[in-house]
Amino acid sequence: MVQTIPAKMPEGAIVSGVEKPWHHYLTLDLIVNVLSYTVLHPFVAWMIPLCLRAQATPYDHPSMYVTVAWASLLTVYGILGLINDRIAYGPPREVDLSEEVIVITGGASGLGALIAEVYGMRNANIAVLDVKKFSEDEAEEKGIAYYECDVGDPKQVEAAGKRIVEDLGVPTILINNAGIVHGKSLLELSSEEIEKTFRINTLSHFHTLRAFLPGMLEEERGTVVTVSSVLGHLGAANLSDYTASKAALLAMHASLEAELARDPRGQYIRTILCKPGQFSTPMFANVKTPSAFLAPVLAPVDIAKEIIRLVDGGRGGTIAVPLYARWIDVLGVLPAGLQYLVRRWSGVDNAMAGVNPSSAKKVGTEKKG
Template sequence: MGARIKELPARLPKNFNKPDEPWYHYLTIDLIWKVLGYTLFHPWVAWILVLCLRAQYTPYENLEMRIAMAWAFLMTIIGIFGIISDRIAYGSPRDVDLSEEVIIITGGVEGLGGLIAEVYGMRNANVCVLDTKKVDDDEAEEKGILYYECDVGDAQQVEKVAAEIVEDLGTPTVLINNAGIVHTKSIINSTAEEVEQTFRTNTLSHFNTLRTFLPYMLNEGRGTIVTVSSVLGHLGAANLSSYAASKAALLALHASLKAEVAQHPNGAEVKTILVTPGQMSTTMFAGVKTPSNFLGPVIAPVDVAKEIIKTIEKGESADIAVPLYSRYIGILGVLPVGVQSLIRRWSGVDRAIERAGLLQKKHISPKN
């Protein structure tokens, strides 16, 4: 008999009992942009329109033919420019074979990291998770994932676990720095311990894992590092000061990492991916509503995970920003300050935590 097929238990989504949303709830600017990208803004489709006009014996000097050809040339030039720009910025992709990769995910028991880990586990990849949460052996075996109980904010624990991973699976080649926590408090109500914990988990953990695992990748001459930041790293927000600041630090860290890897003799095949998602439908920000589902939709973790996995397996470096507004959020900083203030008021970003009932209040008396 052949090899036994691996049985996977069926799991209903957690929101299966929620009422269906009206059809227009799913109509977002992201969906429209994606459809246009595969149709009107796609060079191949643009040239098909030209061919259709020629099939009707439309003369080249006709206005509609000239418009169609001009549009096709424009889309082709933009497409070629994008390819050249990406090649200059990120270099050539590396070859990725999952059977030869060892994937490490921090904070991979739940949320986005847990989703990515389970996908790779189902595909029989060599994947391990570093997290403070415990997972029993039966569940780990069922998912095909190795779990290591580790506080990634502690450099010694990371170094100890790294030695175990090398012994158990081999040389680490993919690092997904995903661990993160949030304290929804104002600056004056935050304790020193909470701020330190946030930065240890969200920021210092990246330094610990990079110092530990990057040398393996450079010695191997290949690897991929994923830095999961947040759109709040660009914006900041009231009652999310420590979280936003810790995520903003990752933007600078990623830029420095990218530059240092590019200068290393063995860094050509070490790829770097920056992820700056908008609000995701995870438990971390449950109940927080965006001002406009059309312009700023809440995205599902699976959509972000899909982009990360696709980019890793294509062997490319990239900047992943979803939904659409997070890709262009940097434009906000060059607008007049009055316009910036009006946009922040309209978006409700500084009132979102309080309106969602997530604000943790703790009165701190001033010290004399």
């Protein structure tokens, strides 16, 4: 839905008819992002001692010691970060979109659709696998090849894979994004619903990897994106099937990286793990974040731009946003009592209280963290 915002805003911004104060949009992530480009950036930090010298400040002045030490610390930290990424994910591979074939599952709506349309506008070779059927005119208009396919069915994935190779070429970039959620308690879930969640959220990754990874290994180039969720670490009430399916992806992705490391051709494959927080999608419109400051709700574009940045750069890595998602592993090493208090304070187990399960089922391919 596109909203029209007046050029001159009133005292509080108006979103969906509700006036919100300016500080509503002030988040921890925004503050850290601003700091990272200012006082926490090595280049900016080195400007301070240079400016002091321009004012004829002696080298032995305390201000020079402090500013040089601070700039040196940031520089060393940045270099260590680059070394860490190089060891963990290998050197970037060269990516030429004209020679790549990108496959996106669940690309009919939400995050997947946004990524597909961005690459479609850049004239890349895009293949979307989704149960939704698109007309040829719509596909041609967007520059995207749509393949009607239930990614939870290995036979359909295999058949779609063969058609993609014939139509576009060997896929070299795979973005596993498809997912559903039911929003029911464990006792309310039917066996069919549980199986469907795992077929689409988890088993689909196995099916697509079995279909497309061999081609990447033969081509000796490729990128695999696994879209999981921060809830895979946490679990949450009324999301037992969803969180379990996403937790399985965390282990599957780690195993994939381990197997690629054992294969000599695996050094040419880059892997990206995406574990975001809450998404602002229609089926979770009634979900309220416990803290807009510490845990802001993400727009699909927030994740899409990070995925596209790493894919275009031929890099591997982990995408964990908002900021708390980067440190969620720390929760697991805290004493059990403290973990209980953190969960109570965060409100994670009450987040689904306002969601209508029937509305969640209607939008099966949209994503939420």
